[in-house]
Amino acid sequence: MADLSTLTIGTRGSPLALAQARETQTRLADSLGWTLEQLPLKLIKTTGDTIQDRALSEAGGKGLFTKELDTELLDGRIDLAVHSSKDLPTVLPDGIVIAGYFPREDVRDAFISRRAKTLRDLPQGAVVGTASLRRQAQVLRLRPDLKVTLLRGNVETRLAKLDRGEVDATLLAMAGLRRLGLTDHVTAILDTDDFLPAVGQGAIAVAVRDKDERVKAALRPVLDPKTGYALAAERAFLSVLDGSCRTPIAGHARLEGAELVLHGLVLRPDGSDSLVVTRRGAPSDAEALGREAGLDLKARMPAGFLNV
Incomplete structure (x- = not known):
């Protein structure tokens, strides 16, 4: 990597995005023997950051957090994008690939409330705030008496709204809370047996230009193959189901010994019904395993299943 004097890292400007970008900086600096100044951060505001008055599912879905970074990457203004x-x-x-992932953090969701110790302990009719259809559907599956309302903003904003009493409880990713040093706010951690995480939850992805072999080589020593297998299965599963922010889908894969195990879930948006799937196989077959799981659920899904 001696012919590269710097690598510019593209990131959103939220506190969590910055924490993930700085982790990328540190990992690369340690691996390459570079200074942090050789790995500058470029903050890029995305469409998703500017929309706060409605659910992202109503505005276009997941690409709202990535398209501006994609443009900067393809135009050569950044060398890698952290997501x-x-x-x-x-x-x-076209022209962008995921180089890989760093070792995965805690995949679980955290329950945060000033009114109850667990989701099951919330009083009847309590208000749970979330921007995730997956979380909404799983909350209503466990507690159909609760009211779920939109809660947008970064982690600190959502916690502030909770403290002001705008909602009785919220759910946030443990990984984000750990990276921000905010785990003291956690009331309870939701077991994945009861509350399956979003596909990719807890994992930092690094996107690069497809043909940029120098950047791929710089990243290779710091990326985690185990997380790569898990995410390959999860993303293949999601792809078959045409998953987006408009679809309540959950999925989690992990290595158990030499075997990759994937658990998948799709729910009606109101939580009134759900379908589950489990697949096991060799890590090298991760994508095929994910596709098979998605096709299984798709075949069993009644017409109109995703309509409330």
Whole structure:
């Protein structure tokens, strides 16, 4: 990498996005023997950051958090883009690929409330705030008496709204809370057996230009193959189901010994019904395993299943 004096890292400007970009900076600096100044951050405001008055599902879905970074990457103004994996669309623009992922953080969701110790303990009719249809559907599956309302904004904004009493509870990713040093706000951690995470939750993805072999080589030593297998299965699963912010889909894959195990879930938006699937196989067959799981659920899904 001696012929590269700098690598510019593109990131959104939210506190969590910056924490993930700085982790990328540190990992690369340690691996390459570079200074942080050789790995400058470029903050890029995305369409998703500017929309706060409605759910992203009503505005276009996951690509709202990535398209401006994609443009900067394709135009050569940044060398790599750092993303929360769960924000990535299943289909990337031509010329962009995911180089890989860093070791995955905690995949679970956290329950946060000032009124109850667990989701099950919330009083009847309590208001849960979330911007995620997946979380909405799983909340209503467990507690159909609760009211779920839109809660947008970064992690700190959502916590502030909770403190002001705008909602009785919210759900946030444990990974984000850990990266921001905010785990002291957690009331309870939701077990994945009861509350399956979003595809990609907890994993930082790094996107690069498809033909930029120098940047790929710089990243290769710091990327995690185990997380790569899990995400390959999860994203293939999501792709078959045409997953977006408009669809309540959950999925989680992990290595258990030498075997990759994928659990998948699709729900009606009102939580009144759900379908589950489990697949096991060799890590090398991750994408095929994910596709098979998605096709299984698709074949069992009644017409109109995703309509409330």
